[in-house]
Amino acid sequence: MIGQYYSWGLLVVLIAAVAGFAALAFEKDDLHRLLLIDLVEIPSLGFIALLGTDLAEALILPGLVVGIAELFALSQIYLVKEGLQDRPVRALRIEVVQRSPAPLVLSSILVVYGVILSGFTGGAIAALGLIFLFLAKDSADDLHLLELASGMSWVLWIAAFFVFMFLPEYWYAALMGAAIGILIKVVTKLALVGTMWGEQA
């Protein structure tokens, strides 16, 4: 089940975790503690990754999501408790980038590559391209279309899972549906995050 070097890997991850916890114990500043706790989260993913199986790959995602959710919650509490909420967040305002066709070219390369990869990873890469485009351009107008696409792809994804459960003989169609659904879902969701970040300015 487990590889030959599992114990050594475990030792490395444990040392990393102990180092992170020691840093946490010494650090007194709240913001630095938040950053350190993010660092401590990485060994916890390391523990899972050490399994080195398909199962590990499937378990890392929920582990990561839980870690990020807690980090978001904590940073929100930090903002409220320090009274930092009314600071404006500015979008990228780089003149050279705004006037040249470079963002369009770069982001279309990323989107095409993301679509070829497909699935979750592809979605993340294609979304990076879109976020870059939205941040570089000044305006973002068609949010409704993005929201609609996000919702529809979610439906496609869920429908694919129902096909898996109730009509297993059409598994190939369901697989393609789920892959495209999660691709569009991740792309639109991350792109929406990108545009809303820019809009607050």
Add this chain to the structure above:
Amino acid sequence: MTTAGGTPLFLLEFGDIVISFTPYTTSLFILALVFTLLVIASRPERQLDIAFGTDAYMTKEISLSEMRFRRFMAIACGLASMGAVVTGDLFDFCLFTALVGICNVGIVAAVKSRHVQNAAYQYGLVALAATVLLFGGSAMVAATTGTLSLPILATGTLPAVPLAVKAFIVIGVMGEGMAPFYAAKAEMFRAPGAPYVIMCSLSSLLIFLRVIEVVVQL
């Protein structure tokens, strides 16, 4: 198939994740369900401050949106504890426990008082640090036994899980469950918002009771 919690009354199968309602887990589940319904139905109370040396007293003003948020968090916390007490998969148990931790922090963090938020923040750091032990423990269980399924682990035919790994899981759950420690923070204990804070205590109690059953069977 008999586990530490008794013979399952009802099995709910999702592929290879089997949710088993043994007499033990069923009673915990019903407890969580009843308290979640109570949270949904109950009306929030306001805290009273008495001016010392006089007959005057005043109620603390709590906004509706704050109460809505805390009720949402309390309900989510109830759902997460229901999941944690019946699940048949060790990793799912860890995820639900981490969710209980987030919801517990959310219930108290909505209070508009700097001291309470400070305590909630420190507590959140503990909960986040505890996920390392929690996920690390469950990953090591998978590494030593090759499975995460609790019914299979309970059969006792698999290699024994080291004591340190069991300790990892228990300490991880202790970090997530707020109840024993939040009483140590004075401001958190008297945070206004009467019916919702109960979910902190109840969910911690339930996940503690469940983790004992889980660890005994490993």
